[in-house]
Each structure stands twice: as C-alpha cells, then as structure tokens.
Amino acid sequence: MAVNNAKIYGVEKYIDFVVGDFLQLAPSLKGNVVFLSPPWGGPSYKKMENFTLNLLKPVDGYSLFQVAQTIAPNIIMFLPRNVDVCQVEELSWLSSPPLNFEIEENYVRGFLKGVTAYFGNTGY
Ligand SMILES: C[S@@+](CC[C@H](N)C(=O)[O-])C[C@H]1O[C@@H](n2cnc3c(N)ncnc32)[C@H](O)[C@@H]1O
Incomplete structure (x- = not known):
C-alpha cells in the first residue's frame, strides 16, 4: 500500500x-x-482519559523512542489525541541537552484525530 501511495504521488x-x-x-x-x-x-484507547506511553505497541513508548534515537537525531511520533502530553514532552529530556519539542494537533473535518510530536530539529 505504501508503494502504491508513493506511486500516486510520484515519489517512489x-x-x-x-x-x-x-x-x-x-x-x-x-x-x-x-x-x-x-x-x-x-x-480501547478512546475510552481512556489519559493515554500513557506504556500502552503503545509493540513496546512501550520510552523503549520505542530510545530505539529510534539510535537511528536518527530527529524523531516524530504520531500519537492518540488523548495522549498524556506532559509524558510525551518528558521524552525530549532523555537527551542531554534536551531535544527541541513541538506538538501539533491533527484535525480531520473539525474532529481531533491525533497529535504529532516533533523532537529534535522541529523546523520541518
Ligand atoms: C497505527 S498503524 C500505522 C499505520 C501507518 N502510519 C499508515 O498510515 O499506514 C501501526 C503499524 O505498525 C505496524 N507494526 C507493529 N509492530 C511492528 C514492528 N515490530 N515492526 C514494524 N511494524 C510494526 C503494524 O503492522 C501497523 O501497520
């Protein structure tokens, strides 16, 4: 499906x-x-008031983030709309000095669907 989408946009x-x-x-x-x-x-994530990073799969959000940090200095995470934003921001403190952090709310037809968190060089 990703190959097909890339072809549609002419970027394959x-x-x-x-x-x-x-x-x-x-x-x-x-x-x-x-x-x-x-x-x-x-x-079931929808029923939670506060979605915590330990609920992410296939491993918790902290471990996933740390694995990503071995690959690149800049990390982007697409997360549920009810994610605990303070906890997400804490991920930026795993680096010394802390990574720049920005969070973006993603709406589709006026409904909040998710949030995108940017760590590192946030001027994309
Ligand atoms: C929320 S979906 C992401 C969908 C994707 N962003 C898209 O637009 O099609 C999560 C995806 O992670 C994949 N996944 C889960 N564990 C994985 C792993 N260990 N390695 C690679 N992909 C994995 C699942 O198969 C699923 O397609």
Missing part, C-alpha cells in the same frame, strides 16, 4: 521500502529523521 523513485520488524531492523538503520506511527493497542 526517492524511497527505499524495507519491510520487517522495526526492532530487529533498527541496528542496521541510519537516517536524519524517524517517523514513528506505532499501534495504539486497539480501539
């Missing part, structure tokens, strides 16, 4: 598609930015 020649388990592939990857769009653990 700029992309190397790698299919596999992110946690196994990570040691062989290097880049400028990692975009993480991890599973939120199913529809």
Whole structure:
C-alpha cells in the first residue's frame, strides 16, 4: 500500500521500502529523521482519559523512542489525541541537552484525530 501511495504521488523513485520488524531492523538503520506511527493497542484507547506511553505497541513508548534515537537525531511520533502530553514532552529530556519539542494537533473535518510530536530539529 505504501508503494502504491508513493506511486500516486510520484515519489517512489526517492524511497527505499524495507519491510520487517522495526526492532530487529533498527541496528542496521541510519537516517536524519524517524517517523514513528506505532499501534495504539486497539480501539480501547478512546475510552481512556489519559493515554500513557506504556500502552503503545509493540513496546512501550520510552523503549520505542530510545530505539529510534539510535537511528536518527530527529524523531516524530504520531500519537492518540488523548495522549498524556506532559509524558510525551518528558521524552525530549532523555537527551542531554534536551531535544527541541513541538506538538501539533491533527484535525480531520473539525474532529481531533491525533497529535504529532516533533523532537529534535522541529523546523520541518
Ligand atoms: C497505527 S498503524 C500505522 C499505520 C501507518 N502510519 C499508515 O498510515 O499506514 C501501526 C503499524 O505498525 C505496524 N507494526 C507493529 N509492530 C511492528 C514492528 N515490530 N515492526 C514494524 N511494524 C510494526 C503494524 O503492522 C501497523 O501497520
């Protein structure tokens, strides 16, 4: 599906598609930015007042972030709209000095669907 989408937008020649388990592939990857769009653990996330990072799959958000940091200095995470934003910001403190942090709310037809958190060089 990703290849098909890339073809539609005419950008497939700029992309190397790698299919596999992110946690196994990570040691062989290097880049400028990692975009993480991890599973939120199913529809039950909607019922929670505060979605905490330990609920992310396949591993908790802290571990996922740390793995991403071995690949790139800049990390982007797409997260549920009810995520605990203070906890997300804490991820930026895992680096010394702390990474720049920005959070963006994502609306579709007026409904808040998710949030995107930017760590590192946030001037994308
Ligand atoms: C919320 S979806 C992201 C969808 C994607 N952003 C898109 O627009 O199609 C989470 C995805 O993570 C994948 N996933 C879960 N564990 C993974 C792992 N260990 N390695 C690679 N992908 C994984 C799932 O198969 C699922 O497609």
